[in-house]
Amino acid sequence: MTKSTIKDKRRQRRNKSTITSNDELYNISEEVFELDETPEYVEQIQVKTVERKRFRPLIGAEYDYKEMAEKYSERNVAQQLGNYRQAMEFLAHATLPANVDNDRIVDRLKTLIYDYPNVDISSFVNKDHAIVYSWMIQNMVRVFGEKYLGTVYTLGGGIGLIGAMLLDTTLRIENIRNLDINGTCKFLADEMMKKEVLDNWKFKASTQDMFAVDYAENNLEITLPNGSTSKAFKEIPGLVVNTNISLLQNQDDWYDMIPDTRKIVLIGEAGDIDLHRPFSSSQAFNKAFPMSFEQYTGVITVGKKQYFMKIGLK
Numbered sequence: 001m002t003k004s005t006i007k008d009k010r011r012q013r014r015n016k017s018t019i020t021s022n023d024e025l026y027n028i029s030e031e032v033f034e035l036d037e038t039p040e041y042v043e044q045i046q047v048k049t050v051e052r053k054r055f056r057p058l059i060g061a062e063y064d065y066k067e068m069a070e071k072y073s074e075r076n077v078a079q080q081l082g083n084y085r086q087a088m089e090f091l092a093h094a095t096l097p098a099n100v101d102n103d104r105i106v107d108r109l110k111t112l113i114y115d116y117p118n119v120d121i122s123s124f125v126n127k128d129h130a131i132v133y134s135w136m137i138q139n140m141v142r143v144f145g146e147k148y149l150g151t152v153y154t155l156g157g158g159i160g161l162i163g164a165m166l167l168d169t170t171l172r173i174e175n176i177r178n179l180d181i182n183g184t185c186k187f188l189a190d191e192m193m194k195k196e197v198l199d200n201w202k203f204k205a206s207t208q209d210m211f212a213v214d215y216a217e218n219n220l221e222i223t224l225p226n227g228s229t230s231k232a233f234k235e236i237p238g239l240v241v242n243t244n245i246s247l248l249q250n251q252d253d254w255y256d257m258i259p260d261t262r263k264i265v266l267i268g269e270a271g272d273i274d275l276h277r278p279f280s281s282s283q284a285f286n287k288a289f290p291m292s293f294e295q296y297t298g299v300i301t302v303g304k305k306q307y308f309m310k311i312g313l314k
Helices: 006-013 039-043 065-072 077-093 103-115 127-144 161-166 183-192 194-198 251-256 282-288
Strands: 002-005 032-035 148-155 172-179 203-206 218-220 233-235 237-242 263-269 293-302 305-313
Touching: 065 183, 077 103, 077 127, 103 161, 103 183, 127 161, 127 263, 127 293, 127 305, 148 161, 161 172, 172 183, 183 194, 183 203, 194 203, 282 293, 282 305
Parallel strands: 148 172, 148 237, 172 203, 237 263
Antiparallel strands: 002 032, 218 233, 263 305, 293 305
């Protein structure tokens, strides 16, 4: 075992040319630091670690408000801390256009993670999505400006982050519909956007399949928290946003469903083992989705992935 007094440590660190010794301050002190790193000593230290698994698919389930509210609100400190860490990473890389009040996204995530600590949100709240969504929304603001967009449909919208970020911009949006067949996504999206849900459904999540949507005039029914189904109502999607185009098996069939001149935002990806239809280049992506009026095309690299985007009128 090696013992080293404070005075010895000071002498070792002392630079005579720039530092004046303060050894006299310790003359009356015999305190020592014990540097004991024997195997026996180390074995006495109990270290608990929590493995942080990132980007796990969100639990897929049929929407059941009561069951999910009970299950996801259970105490889970390790998961909750992991979610807070993911939120910090997301917010550190999320950027919106200048002069935009985006404080609400902070409060939304904080409340969601506090109320529901027992669910992993890392597959949506992460650095990659923050960068891609910010890139998309910044260009949407440039392209659409003060144009009235009406009702926005976000397809494969997950837990509602795109909708939350859109409502923190100056875009002229009437309503947002967050479509995702995952029941957990519907639950979390509505909970994160609770204020807008209660505001005459300015935001509302649904598990309607994107291939069952009538993009000319959609007939929408919503499963309510009490298990009943809302009265069907019709609305016209003014803008369709699909950030998961490379995950679709029947991309062409879906794109054919979009009416001509409908405002649309598409994002695809380059090659990946999990993609049904990756794109080799920005040119290949643009060619796959012809538009009557192209307002923006671009590419961005995030980590090792490339994303392609196209905004315009079908």
